[in-house]
Amino acid sequence: HDGQPSPWSEPAWWEMGLFRKFNWEPIWKAQWIGLPRPADADSGPCPHLRRVFHLVRPLKRARAYASALGLYRLFVNGTRVGQDCFTPGFTDYHRRVPYQTYDVTGMLQEGANAVGLLLGDGWFSGHCCFAGPHLFGNQPWGLLQLQIEYEDGASETILTDPSWKGAAGPVQQSDLLMGETYDARREVPGWSRPEFDDSGWAPVITHRWSAVPLEAQCAPTVQVEREIRPAVRHLRPDAAVIFDLGQNIAGWV
Numbered sequence: 001h002d003g004q005p006s007p008w009s010e011p012a013w014w015e016m017g018l019f020r021k022f023n024w025e026p027i028w029k030a031q032w033i034g035l036p037r038p039a040d041a042d043s044g045p046c047p048h049l050r051r052v053f054h055l056v057r058p059l060k061r062a063r064a065y066a067s068a069l070g071l072y073r074l075f076v077n078g079t080r081v082g083q084d085c086f087t088p089g090f091t092d093y094h095r096r097v098p099y100q101t102y103d104v105t106g107m108l109q110e111g112a113n114a115v116g117l118l119l120g121d122g123w124f125s126g127h128c129c130f131a132g133p134h135l136f137g138n139q140p141w142g143l144l145q146l147q148i149e150y151e152d153g154a155s156e157t158i159l160t161d162p163s164w165k166g167a168a169g170p171v172q173q174s175d176l177l178m179g180e181t182y183d184a185r186r187e188v189p190g191w192s193r194p195e196f197d198d199s200g201w202a203p204v205i206t207h208r209w210s211a212v213p214l215e216a217q218c219a220p221t222v223q224v225e226r227e228i229r230p231a232v233r234h235l236r237p238d239a240a241v242i243f244d245l246g247q248n249i250a251g252w253v
Helices: none
Strands: 033-035 047-053 059-069 072-076 098-103 111-118 141-150 156-158 165-168 169-174 179-181 204-205 215-216 233-234 241-243
Touching: 033 047, 047 141, 059 072, 059 111, 111 141, 111 169
Parallel strands: 098 215
Antiparallel strands: 033 141, 033 204, 047 111, 047 165, 059 098, 059 141, 072 111, 141 156, 169 179, 233 241
16 A cells, blocks of 8 residues: 555465366366156156265365256255355356365264265256257256365265165256246155165166366355245135235245
């Protein structure tokens, strides 16, 4: 200020994404996974995907790198990771696919752990603008690379691969324009916890998306801005209920 140096700032830190040292080559080893869906179906149940793994030594740090062709929510040991909505975000899937990074160190425990992915059609396989459905593909796919570092210097990587299992849940269809169908009778309590019995779940299938680069998220994520209670409740003669929010919104029930 006025030609004088400013005071020193407080220390800050940052970290790199998934790159090899020295040559900046991406080191993604995970595979795109999902559940089968008929090719002619406009939509379908949202897949719940899970895997159990074990930690046998003291943990130092764990980072989850996640993405989807479509939309995803990430869970560790029954708890949702972060509060971001509509991840990984809208993109031209033929040019780049963004991914998010989460510190999940405090969510892991010694012994058995479980990680889960809930997938939605999003812009990838759902209705997109005026183009209709299936602009990029006919079903969603998930991707996860969990990098674990131990106190003794050892490391381990948990990947999305054919070892995962999947099943449908209460969301029978989910579309950004056509809406969502939710059947509470099909809820699966504890599905992303390690003690959950997934013996009846099916093996996942893998998908080979074209060689499009995965890029770290560069824009702010969508967040819940506020909750609105209906201003008026209308009960129709056919027993349907209309809730008037009193304003136009972009949101969901």
